[in-house]
Amino acid sequence: MTTTVIPPVAHAPGRPAHRDGNVLRWLGAYAASMIGDNVFYIALSWAAVQSGTPSQAGLVMAVSAVPRALLMLGGGVVADRFGPRRVVIGSDAVRCAAVLTVAALLFVASPGLWLLALLAVVFxxxxxVFMPAVGALPxxxxxxxxxxxxxxxxxLAVRFANVLGAPLGGLGVALGGSATAFALAGLLIAVSVPLLISVRMREPASAVVDGAPGDPGGVPARGDESGTHVRVPDGRDGAAVAPERPARATAWRDLRDGLRYIRGHRVLAPLIVAIALGDLGFVGPLNVGLALLADQRGWGASGMGLVVAAFGAGAGAAALLLAWRGTLPRAGSAGAAALLGGSVAIGALAYVPGVGAAVGVALAIGLLAGLSGALCGALLQTQSDPAYLGRVTAVAGIVSLGLAPLSMPLTAAAIGWWGTGPVFVASAVVCGLGGVVALCVRDLRRAELPR
Structure with missing residues (x-):
């Protein structure tokens, strides 16, 4: 029986992550970059509205999603080939330079929508490449x-960035218009670069696993870059094969190896399916659906704001719980149960009698969905071989950032045809199917987080 080879850790043995200066520097860099992102999108939306019609502004805001969805699989290959820290530092440097360049142009001229659209495409x-690398970096x-x-x-950093970024973006716009807001976003993103440079990295060794419940699925890992051959799963029984090809394969081969690794993994493959179903059932109702529900019930913008705040508080509490505990027993089963509970709460949200009850249900949705999302993310991290983590994160990111947003216009159209109640219930069923998948697949149900 083969076992996983775990490389030496970069921090002092036994030191929890929240007391590790190396981790805290990484977290500070990540938070600064995320706050800068939030400020950037406020600045971009304001500048687009000021420069064109509402439909043109919407197009500018949406245009960045196309290259992100189309290129993210390739971004996962880049992160695994060149190392996630190098890719994240380069990505933040490019984003910072692009945003500050646009800010400087806006200070001296009014280039128009074409510049904003170009900036959105660059982002x-x-x-x-940034998102898969961020997922592989921890x-x-x-x-x-x-x-x-x-x-x-x-x-917690994401919640903090969401809460702080929007007011900072609004303040930048109020003080000096879009140019000032763009400059502020660029400076915040720039803060992440020296922090990332100061973070110490460890290079994980290659791993081969035995496929026992809780191990990474019985799929052998790619060898290190110094070898002459790599070992990949054969797609049938998890046995290792040694293809007659050099380790420095083409990017296309790396991509195919990554997809085959995920497909043959007894935990990651059903986990990504569960994440996809959960996101598809969650994104529509909690974004466009909630706005339509608030309008129909007469809750107003303030009532909708309270519901959104309650959801954010619940999700933040779930992240805080995992950050404090470090692990939860029976993580696979707990994540599935939380996803099922959250789906029931999503269906119930359309039938609550008033704002107060909606706030309570939204708090439950945030807590359960946040816990499920955190556990799924942790399982992705711990079940993936580090050599494939960029590609694993890319596949999960395509599901969350490419497919799930497509449900929003469909949700709006369906509510117009059938009303909020049936659509929320149907979305809850889709979301709940993710929990059913997790419970039905034995290896995922029994998956544990390391202690």
């Missing part, structure tokens, strides 16, 4: 036993 292209800055806690800390 989309860079995001396609495995290089901390030990495997701390990855779940880091996932919770990352969730």
């Amino acid at each position: 989309g292209i860079v995001d396609a 495995a290089r800055v901390t030990g495997r036993d701390q990855l779940a806690r880091v996932q919770g800390m990352r969730g």
Whole structure:
């Protein structure tokens, strides 16, 4: 029986991630970059509205999603080939330079929508490599036993960025218009670069696993870059094969190897399916559906704001729980149960009698969906071989950022035809199917986080 070879950790043995200066520097860089992103999108939306019609502004805001969805699989290959820290540093440097260039142009002229659309496309292209690299980076800055806690800390950073970024963007617009807001976004993104440079990296060794419940699925890992051959799954029984090809394969071969690795993995493959179903059932109702529900019930903008705030508070509490505990027993079963509970709450949201009850249900949705999302993210981190983590993150990112948003216009159209109640219930069923998949697949149901 073969076992996983775990490389030495980069931080002192036994030191939890929230007390590790190396992890905290990474977290500070990530938070600064995410706050800068939020400020950037406020600045972009304001500048687009000021420069064109509402439909043109909407097109500018949406155009970045196309290259991000189309190129993200390739971005995962780039992250695994060149190392996630190098890719993240380069991505943030490019984004910073692009945003500051546009800010300078806006200070002296009014180039128009074409410049904003070009900037959005650049961001989309860079995001396609940035996001997989961000997902692969935690495995290089901390030990495997701390990855779940880091996932919770990352969730808290995202909530913090969402809360702080919008007011900062609005303040920048108020003080000096879009140019000032863009400059502020560029400076915030720039803060992440020296912090990332100061983070110490560890290079994970190659791993071969035995496929026992809780192990990474019985699929052998790619060898290191110094070898002459790589070992990949054969797609049938998890046995290793040694193809007659050099380790420095083409990017296309790397992509195919990554997809084959995921497809043959007894935990990751059903986990990504569960994540996809959960996101497809969640995104529509909690975005466009909630706005339509608030309008129909007469809750107003303030009532909708309270519901959204309650959801954010619940999700933040779930991230805090994982950051504090570091792990939860029976993570696969717990994530599935949380996803099922969250789906029931989504269906119930359309039938609550008033704002107060909606706030309570939204709090439950945030807590359960946040816990499920954090556990799924932690399992992705701990079940993936580090050599494939960029590609694994890319596939999961395409599901969350490429497919799930497509449900929003469909949700709006369906509500117009059938009303909020049936559509929320149908979405809840789709979301709940993700939990059913997780419970029905034994290896995923029994998956554990390292202690």
